Amino acid sequence: MYAPLPANWMQWMADNRLRECSTQSMLDTMVAAGLDRAACIQALSDLESNPVFLAARKHQQLTRKLESVLANQQKVWQSDPNYTVIERRKKVPVNEFWERYARGSRPVVLTGLAEGWPALREWTLPRLKDRFGHLPVEIQANRNADARFEENKALHRKTVRFGEFVEMVETGGATNDYYLTANNQLLRMPEFASLLDDIGPLPAYCDRARLKDLSYFWLGPAGTRTPLHHDTVMLLHTQVIGRKRWKLVSPLETPRLYNYNEMFSPVDADQPDLARFPDFAKVKVLETTLEPGETLFLPLGWWHQVAGLQASVSVSYSNLATDNIFEYRNPTITDW
Template structure:
């Protein structure tokens, strides 16, 4: 039996303004209110980025009664409850003998991987997995620049001077050629000042498909068809190149 529709109560209309914030900044407002940031601190950030004061203040007022934001708040509360359940489950799993020992194994069957490590929530390091990967002999800053230097990527720049760089990520984002970013990383050494935007969808783009071809054989419990959709590409200070979290 489906849930009946609930008729919403009438809500006051927000005051009309001559200007409104751009969509990406309106999203920023919603995300940071959901994170618990205060309207006062958010207004300071908006003004510091030369956004209209009246539009900024109107957006901060309007978000408190925005139906989508109020719906997101309910899901945030549900997420908190689920996170609490998962934390209790993890504590239970961690009580198993030798749980803190990270196992290293070269070969694990699908059934054992599922039962012992997935359902058992145990960490595992798979050794010798990448021995036949072309990536081992190919991936380097120079290789990235040669093959993909013309392609544009989104980065976070100027993080070092901004203590709230995560909160202000929209203001710090830049679009640059990957080749220029490679030069910046190699010349800059260890730093937090420039960073390839996390959770990017670079590997979904056709021009970066050759990176996936550099990944060789995978265990039978890994679905190669999901590599592009379920992985992220990262290159940053220190010269590290790696695909992240293939599920």
């Protein structure tokens, strides 16, 4: 008889067998950690007939079926020779926008949407500083010290004067250490309401009346990074100042993105660690650079990673003239 292994090791064994790790590699790891070899051999053998583990295997079969459905549908999408090309379109007809891009789940860069917006003239850094420099704003700070800065964004909140932050952007060079992001709720503050007046005509597939509640202001230096994640709505993102590079991944690729926590992937789409995340090697990544005055339409669930190539100001908004509320049952696995 051998003493039972600690519960944490029993869970570790189940996790790794469900990932199809070999029992030999697992045994080597456990013995190297100081566990008794004979006890480990017995525990690994017993695991295969454990009724709880057998129940997990049944649910694993159901999950694998869903994964295969997604993978096959993605294969069909990728059979389009232009799959990786993100179109640039001007004045897309309303019906075509809904059918080809929203319901068809195709990203598109809209080159004429922001024509006539006062923001394209008024949102220079000096003018913004003159208008709002005395007001407090919430930014994310000290991001460089935290590899999971976006997942831990609540820990990086800092309030500064808007003018002070603009000066940081103007003089601090390229960095990801500070960023005024969508989480700031700036456009909901009465003191900044005039920014909404600078957003000019919107296409008929947007609901202007809901712009105040469903729009977000972004300002940051070159070097800002938004890690790979997906949103829970369809949205538009208009670049006003500077340029941003977007990398996009289909929602059907989700099983290959190691999405263990909420809406985030630990994979860096710029420099993926394929030894740690080998399934990402099969992922098709789309890429585009958004120029000033251009708008990206991001369909529902599309993963995206964004890099600021220059000091930039942009606005995102999800006030589409349709039901844009969806339910996601996100994982919250933080120990993998």
